[in-house]
Amino acid sequence: MLLKLCLELYLLVFYVTFWVRSDNEEKCHEFTDLNIHNAIVGTGLNVQLLLYTRENSNCAGNLNAENSTAFTYLNVTRKTIFIIHGYRPTGAPPVWLNSTVQRLLYIQDMNIILVDWNRGATTVIYHHAAGKTKAVANILKALIDDMLLQGASLDSIYMIGVSLGAHISGFVGKMYNGSIGRITGLDPAGPLFNGQPPEERLDHTDAQFVDVIHSDIDGLGYRENLGHIDFYPNGGTDQPGCPTTILSGSEYFKCDHQRSVFLYLSTLTESCSITTYPCESYRDYRIGKCADCKEFLPMTCPVLGFNADKWKDYLVAKIPPVTKAFFDTSTKKPFCIFHYFLDFITWSTKTRRAYITIKLMSSNGAITESKLDRDAATFEQYKEVSLLAKFDEDFETISRIFVTFTTGSIIGPKYKLRVLRMRLRPLTNQNRQILCRYDFVLLENIEMEFVPITCENTNL
Structure with a gap:
């Protein structure tokens, strides 16, 4: 009887231990969720390295938790992406985390390591968070060193850093003398880093390929070039749709x-590809000086985001190896716009400086508009002027074109613009037809409607 009781007790302990252990093994780790109280009192640095793969895409394992089973999912022969957030003044998790992880895993079977340093980034004193960036980098180096011992390659390491996270990525890259595969900096933090030498911030020497998106250079972001290619959406300042x-x-x-971040996210979908234009300045891009991308032939103009590394060999080989690229966006996701050249040959005897607005109507009556009102065009007799027009939509068939010209003068006489030929050339989707109209007069501030025709084979 005693033996039976002891056996039953042993089995009970075994099953309890088994189920507790199994429950711990199946536990899903989540990003640290803090609040404004934590930000006020401050937090010590405590980093979680949350691993997602296609095998555990909805249940993160913590690679630095004691007795972690997450390593069973870590295949070091695959590409490994580290996603590193920035300063968190309120402690709330970034809203873009899950979307980024899931979209990356949809594209490719790889290791996604979400670097949760929210305990450290959450503080009302920005300097305190910035001061912890090198400590976070040291933690990441320890993990990468362990992965290398297991057979990983530095070529397969890709770091995506947001704000302060961009500089953390740079610090990690420096520890490997720039041998890691790639770093993407998403609006690297400017305060405390602007004007610092390369060893104190992200730099193009920190990885084999460094691409950077600057979206707030007049505020929280870093203004100058940091990568092999630096993308400046809408010139890098005020973003359409923002307050x-x-x-x-x-x-x-x-x-x-x-x-x-949201621009990078939009490149992880198949809805559109964001084409960019290497250029010396945003104004040169706006007036159409940099639309041919001749230096990248036989390739096309570089694209933003995940696939930017397809241009790596061209960009890294440049001397100096830094390139600025500009592009405009729409006000809402997925932010894509479509470029056309609008060419005019005029026969007015007097030179006119004027602005153009053009609308396109589809075969079903939808309308998209481009206002070329930031830079005045100079129209001279028999001299062709090419304007870069940007539309939120790209119609397969254009049934009507509406054009308005204005000198911008509120008072004074109304002018005319005599046009010998107007031509609409698709730049984004070059398989579209080139459309023309010939021999007409534009009256200032009067919208003119045209039925476009296929351009004639002419030398005009």
């Missing part, structure tokens, strides 16, 4: 800064 007054609350401060 323009402080009355909008916190969104006024963070929207431009966060736009870099």
